[in-house]
Amino acid sequence: MEPKQALKILTDLISIETVDQNESQVADYLTHLFVPFADRAQLKRISFAPGRDNLLITVGTQGPILGFSGHEDVVAADKDQWQTDPFVGTMRDDRIYGRGASDMKSGLAAMVVAMLDLLASNQPLPGRIRLLATIGEETGEYGANQVVQQGLVDDLAGIVIGEPSNLQLEVTHKGVIDYCVTSVGLASHASKPEAGQNAIWPLILFAQKVHDYFEQATISDPKLGQMTHVLSQINGGEQINSVPAKAQLTGNIRTIPAYSHKQIYQFLDNAIEQINQADDAQLTIEYRYPEPPLPDQSHNKLVLVAQGVLQNKLHLPGEIIAGTGATEACEYVKVPNMPILVCGPGEGISDHQDNEWVSIKNYLLGCQFYEELAWQFWKDQLAK
Ligand SMILES: [Zn+2]
Incomplete structure (x- = not known):
């Protein structure tokens, strides 16, 4: 996909105001992106409340499933304190500004771009990806809890959560x-x-x-x-x-x-x-x-494969880090023995602050990272 198109998906997502409500509009928008691939993408909506839908999109028809997790909601923004409209994705110099630019509409958008690119390549896929676009993360991980309770995560071979980590590997948090x-x-x-x-x-x-x-x-x-x-x-x-x-x-x-x-x-x-x-x-x-905390994942195969992708394909450090705040991993750890990784674009400096931003370079690297991660993860799983 052209960078311009990938950026449009991100700015479109920022323009949907999802402060603890309204996530169904994100689900609608994502659904429309997958219409051209309806024969190879299975969509499932899980409603939490009126206007608040989780959306699961599974692409591929066979083989190990890699989970992509991204929340649709954002925290509130005080418009008076912003230099741009927080609910208009605004490109300035080499950055995109807007609420969720970093946490985490960039992670969600990058996962979607990776999936669309895989489908558009028309290559046979040796494995599957399941995107979990979830509601209510910022106020209590309600959406992730719901999909875990319904067993929709049980068949995943691993899951990556696209929270902003500046493409470092967050392997544990409190x-x-x-x-x-x-x-x-x-x-x-x-x-x-x-x-x-x-x-x-x-x-x-x-x-x-x-x-x-x-x-x-x-x-x-x-x-x-x-x-x-x-x-x-x-x-x-x-x-x-x-x-x-x-x-x-x-x-x-x-x-x-x-x-x-x-x-x-x-x-x-x-x-x-x-x-x-x-x-x-x-x-x-x-x-x-x-x-609950996310116990150290640094020795799981998903983390090792992701580190290889970051270092060898993207020429990034692929550093192992520990996080400070809770993520949806707190829900996914309830599935026994499932490898979990928190890794996404977004420098993480401006999360939950006024004038939140992501650098365009970091976002586009994120798109590339998720696509390459899928290929390498499937390869690793199938080599067993
Ligand atoms: Zn977040």
Whole structure:
């Protein structure tokens, strides 16, 4: 495909405003690109909510399936802070500006360009590619969760997630546990505290226990470092001269594979129970969007093949890196033994910021990377 056409696909995708809604329009747009190849591309829509469709496109008829994962949604943009319209893909010098230019409409577009090029080449394909264009990644990986639950990932021989990594090989990242603890007490006048029950004290006891636990959790992952915990919000009390009847705190834990989420829940649940029993408190805990970490993939075949492609075909460093934030890999790790790699175009400097951009060179390298990766991955799988 001509670079001009490949760039048009990216700018078209940027112009579809998909801030936590509207992903079906991306699905419609992608569907129309594959119309000329209807005989060799199978499309499947998985609806999450009205206007919010995941789209799966499988090309090829036989052989090992390589998954391409790209989310259709983007984070919000404050138009007043931008130098260009965030929902118009704007070419300036050697960059494309727009919301999602890096995270990750460039990754999604590059995967689609690679698939269209493979189909247009009219060569017999020894394997298959399945694109998973998903909804709601930025707010909780809902789309990836849905396709995993429906078993639509089970037959993949490996999956590459096109999040912006500047075409470096992200082989591991931390997981997340968000929790919220609510404490209920009984209000009374502060001059008669014995008539009430202070809702704040049990939270302080809880915070201290959690603090001690994380102080002792010193195992360090070779690539990710230590697990971290941030006590992120605390709210409580009604006024200065009343015993508080309600209080709440939230925390954010960034997990590593050495500590299972199960053991962390067990610790937190036990802490709540102990305080409730010993101190006659009423604490409850709620977990929000927990996502497991991506364990080190640096020795899987997909990563090794991708590194070969980056170094030998594209003359890039193909560096192995560890990520900071969660990706859809948190959902895909639920499929046992499936090789996972996070690798996409997008320098990653401007993600979620005003004036987000991707360099044209990096994007076009991404298109080439995914196409070459498919050939080399199939070859490797079939050589077994
Ligand atoms: Zn992303």
